[in-house]
Amino acid sequence: MKRIIYSVKDNARYLLNLCATFMSQFVSALSVLILTPLLLERLGTVHFGTYGVILNVVLFSSIFDFGLNVGFLKRLIEKKEDSLVLLNTVFFFFLGMFLLYIPLFFFLFSAGLVKMDDGIPFFALMTSVLIVQNILAAFFDVIIQSVNKIFLGRSIRVVKLLLEFFGLLLLSVKGSVPVLLIASATVNTLYIIALVYFSRRELVYCISLKYIQWNALVKHLGYSFWYFLNTVAVSLVFNSQVIMMNMIAGSTGVAKYLMITRFYDMMRIGLSNFTAVLFPVLASIQEEGRWDQIRSYFFRSLLRVSIMGGIIFVLVWWIGKPLFLQWSKFNDPEMSRLFMVFSVFILFIVIDNVSATFLGAFRENKASTLMALVQGALGLGLGYLLLLKMGVTGMALASLIALLLTNFWFNPWYLVKLIKKHMA
Numbered sequence: 001m002k003r004i005i006y007s008v009k010d011n012a013r014y015l016l017n018l019c020a021t022f023m024s025q026f027v028s029a030l031s032v033l034i035l036t037p038l039l040l041e042r043l044g045t046v047h048f049g050t051y052g053v054i055l056n057v058v059l060f061s062s063i064f065d066f067g068l069n070v071g072f073l074k075r076l077i078e079k080k081e082d083s084l085v086l087l088n089t090v091f092f093f094f095l096g097m098f099l100l101y102i103p104l105f106f107f108l109f110s111a112g113l114v115k116m117d118d119g120i121p122f123f124a125l126m127t128s129v130l131i132v133q134n135i136l137a138a139f140f141d142v143i144i145q146s147v148n149k150i151f152l153g154r155s156i157r158v159v160k161l162l163l164e165f166f167g168l169l170l171l172s173v174k175g176s177v178p179v180l181l182i183a184s185a186t187v188n189t190l191y192i193i194a195l196v197y198f199s200r201r202e203l204v205y206c207i208s209l210k211y212i213q214w215n216a217l218v219k220h221l222g223y224s225f226w227y228f229l230n231t232v233a234v235s236l237v238f239n240s241q242v243i244m245m246n247m248i249a250g251s252t253g254v255a256k257y258l259m260i261t262r263f264y265d266m267m268r269i270g271l272s273n274f275t276a277v278l279f280p281v282l283a284s285i286q287e288e289g290r291w292d293q294i295r296s297y298f299f300r301s302l303l304r305v306s307i308m309g310g311i312i313f314v315l316v317w318w319i320g321k322p323l324f325l326q327w328s329k330f331n332d333p334e335m336s337r338l339f340m341v342f343s344v345f346i347l348f349i350v351i352d353n354v355s356a357t358f359l360g361a362f363r364e365n366k367a368s369t370l371m372a373l374v375q376g377a378l379g380l381g382l383g384y385l386l387l388l389k390m391g392v393t394g395m396a397l398a399s400l401i402a403l404l405l406t407n408f409w410f411n412p413w414y415l416v417k418l419i420k421k422h423m424a
Contacts, residue, residue: 013148020151024158031165035172036259037327039180042172051177054127057105061131062138063231064097069138070231071224074363076146076203077284083203086220087143088211094135101128119178126181133188140195147202156198160191226366233372257392260338263324264346282361291422294358298415302354313347337393345400348408355411364418368411375406 040048068090076083106124144153167183285293321339325331356372359365379402386394 017148017150017154020154020158024154024161027158027161027165031161032263033327035165035168036263038169039172040259042175043177044175047175047177051180054123054130054177054181057127058130058134061101061127062134063228064101064131065094065135065138065228065231066221067224067227067229067231068093068220069135069142070227070360071220072139073142073146075220075223076143078287084205085211085213085216087205088207088209089213089217090220091136091139091207092209092212093217094132094139098128098132101131104128122178123181126178126185129185130181130188133185133192137188137192137195140192140199143199143203144195149202152198152202153195156191156194159194160187163187163190226363226369227360230360230365230369230372233369233376256335256338257395260335260342260396263327264342282358286362289422291419295419295423298354298358298419301358302351302412305354306351309347309350313343316343334391334393338396341393341396341400345396345403348400348403352403352408352411355415356407358415359411359418362418367414368407371406371410375402378402378405 039051043051072086072090075086102124105127106121109120109124141153141157144150164184164187167187168180171179171183282294282297285297317340321336324339325335356365356368359368379399382398382401383395386398388394390397
């Protein structure tokens, strides 16, 4: 009993961070479960497809932070840079990029690269606003994470999710995509204000143009380059399919794929939390050169996630499938096949995420990032071919094949090789 108590005390911050992260994901999952079928019903298939495509464009465009946020987290932990200069330089860079997003998305929407029936100027503006808000929210949350207070950032996010949930729930009766986007942007503004307030309690800083040093930005872009490429790879794997399907499969295909991805994202992100919250700790341990402890963390995390993922996988196949088909409102053979293929894909993605997180925390992710880019490109190429032959199930099957041929085996092999090298 004493051993358990001591273990809990030693891992108190990890457990607190993990519990807060799970609470955030639980609220997010509950919101998705309730809102997704409701929005499909109130918006209709076409408008729901438009709304889902915009949200996926926003998620895909997270690459526009150029990896600077993760790099900023790593540098705050290392404490080797002038944090005030770096903070202001990166902050104003993000604000400046907003001026480029509006004409960029106006062009993409107008050219039909992302299909929009009408309201193109408005959707271009709101897409740009939501992208900047997501990037800035991650930026200020990084400051809180750097002192290993992930629980604080997640608690603020829970409040944000609840506000957004009730806002969308009440406003969805209007059946208007613009109204929903404005509601999300309003809640995001309040969220960023809260993050700024609490982050300043952890790191004393002020925001002013006088602290900008563009040479610091150039240096930081170079430092964060591989984090940027990794973000590109992740976006290729998880968000680009919907944009491609919007051009090929039509509104019904997009709606089906959105339902399945939103359902499984809850499982993927939830199981990934066990490893994701270790990022600040892993970065600190690496600085101290404790590679024996890193090896222990890795194998324990891999075992824990694999067991939990396997249990949830069985439960999802046994109980979850009929519930999902009823929830999604698409109770047909194609949706049933898509569900089965995607469940296997997500299980392997969750297991792969363990080694990917460790490599990212050590900034040893160059090789894995290149492999992830191959995975994303292979998934898109195969996805296009299989989408034409098999429908939406082909897109999911292509993602699974691409993963098994690349990162699923490469990341753990490369990480173990790295650990052995440092322990020799």
